[in-house]
Amino acid sequence: MRTVFFFDKSRAKAEKLMKFSFWKKASGFELDSAILLNSDALREKLSGRKNDVLIAFSDGADIFSPECFPETKKYFPQMLIIVIGKDGTYSAARTYFISGVFDYLIYPFEESVLEQAVYRIYEAQGEDYISVLKLKADALIDNIFLGGGQEKFIIREIFDQIYRDWNNDHVNCQIVSEKAKSYIYETLVERKPWLEKFLYKPDFYHHSGFSLKNRDELINQWVINFRDASVMVKKYQMIDDKLVYRIGKYVVVHVDERLSLDDVSAGVFLNPSYISHIFKKVVGMSFVNFMTEVKIDRAKVLLKNPDTRINEVAYTLGYSNQEYFTRTFKKKTSLTPLEYQKMLIARGWNIH
Template sequence: MGKSIGVIFLSNKYADIQSILDIEKWQLIQDKLAMVTNMAIITVDYKGIPVTQHSRCSEFCEKIRSESKTNAICQKCDARGGIEAVRLNQNYIYRCHCNIIDAAIPIIIDDKYFGCVMVGQVLLKENNEDEYIEKIYKDSIEVLSDQNEMLYLYSKLPRLTLTRIKEILDLIDNIIKYIVEECIVKFKLFKDNQDMKQRLEEILDKDVVHNNISLDNGETKERVYDPTNRTNDILKPAIEYINENFDKKIILDDMANMCFITPGYFSKIFYKETGEKFSDYLTRLKIEKAKELLKTTNKTIQEIAIEVGFNDAGYFTRRFKSYEGIAPGHYRKISKSQSIKYEIIKEVQNNTTI
């Protein structure tokens, strides 16, 4: 590029060229650029190894690269072109061993070289004696078997003026620069967001209240979770969802994602806020809903189990008994008995008042 891209930081996130360029998408852009510019393009990493397919490679160069000896020289030219572009910290135009015009556009971020976009496989449309273009590899090469065919393919190479070549390089340079800078901005926003979450987690760790609240008589009362409490804002989306969808299959990881925190941290602050593990809270909520149904409806145990999210009545009964100390059927009998006694007492009180 004309100048290295300056950024505030360079994280380990940027380990190689694939981390700053979406190669699959870049290949599509590269193919389009090659088509409209009439130039061949390929992108290589800092070692000179291609990370994209060649876009619009000429027949002449395909023939040259099909021979192992001349292909090795082509690779040396590419590598040397990239090195010179990095050394100069700018786009570098040169002649290859076949006297074809090529160029290297370096991708440099904070003085770190990630790779090059190699452009070229064209001939000059006019003689530019006023501007020297270095022939990057001057050793002689072996003559290919079919010279007539090679001369014909050589004559078919596109011809562009040097001014046009420079304009194309600037265009590709600016496109790459924009893509890379957008990638860095997005990563910086992501990093800032992660830092903000971490600071919020640290604040919550310090400010979260105790699991139990002491009463004046020295006894303790189980804390009732209040999703409207300011310290509980981070858990509020999950708690509201659980309360409204307790009969569905609810997974801890999904609830953590809903709150934009990790599952581990979700479990940690959930326990601190509710005094219960996530699974215990969910089960207790189901049991509380089941108790209401046992007291107010004549639905069967199986029907109630399914309604509160238990597929198996036997498992529901075992869980209910572990929480309440008695089976659901027994709980219903006691509740109804107490309800009848309450109604009798109420009626007696009303008659006495009269």
């Protein structure tokens, strides 16, 4: 638990901040009701405090002004300080951040601005914790590359540890779990860069604000997202075969382009007839069918963004017209692209 202190010579602005609604959801923070009105009271109360938060209003002529802040910070080296001022110049902001301010906000601002700053404090708390989860996170990664099957079990183990280590604090647990999720995604993509084309990146990164989910909701979302990863790895692991690796890799890397057998042939310097023959022999499906599968799997990812239009997806994937893309998509999925997108939105799987 971090204590949040306020410094405001006028008192009124700090009182307004203390009434912001998001504090009720910020369970890792406790507001100190005694607003500090001058530098003497500040030093007396905060001397020796560690890991707490100070939100300080500056009128430009006090100890939190850009000129004085570097010296002021020396008195409170281990506190996270958010300065709120009116000087929006680059030089002022640069001085603050070089001197170690956690954040600098220009007053006045909406409640969401301070909420974002406080959210970043949560993030800072969990930065180093990923190393603690590394063994379990790596176990999930290994399982995905082996074709999956144990995702739910491993994910529950990860959440058991997070909630145990963070004393069931829901905000901290969600922040840490989101950090871990991003780490796992980044490792997957680092090891198999083509995988980035077939996973919807916003599914694996945290989102602004205190939009809290309970433990089961977080686990279920992890299971959905990482099972998707397992399916893609298992489905396209055949392109790791040395006989078709260059061919398959070229298709997945260039999926967002108009592709034909001749295009791939020119790209990998192999005869079109040879590509068709060897691909059918090794993979068990025609090369044209493989290209279509790759295109449709990529389309499913693009359609997860509710703001993306069907014609934009068709254009991105190199289809000559939207009607042909729609027919191809429906043949593979039994749904039109629009029906598929509406289904995702109804299930709440779309994230900006």
